[in-house]
Amino acid sequence: MDISKKDLRRARVLAMQVLYSFEKNEGSTLDQVFSSLAAVPEIGIANPDAVAFSKGLIQKFQASSDEVDTLLSKNMKNWTLERVAAIDRAILRLAITELLMKITPLRVVISEAVDIAKNFGTDDSGKFINGVLDGSKKDIDYIE
Numbered sequence: 001m002d003i004s005k006k007d008l009r010r011a012r013v014l015a016m017q018v019l020y021s022f023e024k025n026e027g028s029t030l031d032q033v034f035s036s037l038a039a040v041p042e043i044g045i046a047n048p049d050a051v052a053f054s055k056g057l058i059q060k061f062q063a064s065s066d067e068v069d070t071l072l073s074k075n076m077k078n079w080t081l082e083r084v085a086a087i088d089r090a091i092l093r094l095a096i097t098e099l100l101m102k103i104t105p106l107r108v109v110i111s112e113a114v115d116i117a118k119n120f121g122t123d124d125s126g127k128f129i130n131g132v133l134d135g136s137k138k139d140i141d142y143i144e
Contacts, residue, residue: 007050012094012112014043015057016120019090030062061097068096075135088125091117095133099142106142110134 003011014037022033037043038051045051061068072092073081081089095113098104110133117125 003047003049003053007045007047008053009112009116010043010045011050011054012057012098013116013120014038014045014051014054015061016087016090016094016116017043018054018058019061019093020087023086023090030058034058056101057094057097060101061093064097064100065093068093068100071096071136071139072132074139075132077135084128085121085125087121088117088129091121091125091129092132095129096136096140099136099140102141102143105144106137109142 014034017037018030018034021037022028022030025033034055038045038054045054069081076084084092091113095109098109099106110130113133114126114130117129121129
């Protein structure tokens with residue numbers, strides 16, 4: 001796979017948007033939401049490997065959503081997953097999913113999630129996501 005850092009970011013953002021939209025649009029499947037969003041020119045992912053990376057994140061989440069949510073819930077102090085803002089929840093789910101795939105180092109996953117949160121979430125989203133992911137690392141067999 002030959003994917004630039006810029007295209008990897010776009011792929012993660014697409015996956016986050018798919019998870020967010022899926023949650024907001026009951027009745028659609030993750031595959032339907034992915035196909036719809038991946039076709040939007042403004043998303044701007046021309047690299048087929050980046051699209052495949054994003055699709056792989058979605059497929060892994062689909063296969064392990066219960067495990068992802070359990071890991072997140074376990075590491076949220078005084079919060080429930082349902083109380084977390086939908087955009088933050090999508091970013092957290094995406095990050096934990098990527099860690100479970102064991103293809104990206106922990107520090108990269110956390111940095112990317114925090115940066116995406118700063119662009120799409122609230123002023124406090126980056127700190128919140130950093131804290132939850134940092135707390136979750138003890139429960140995940142990740143790569144350095």
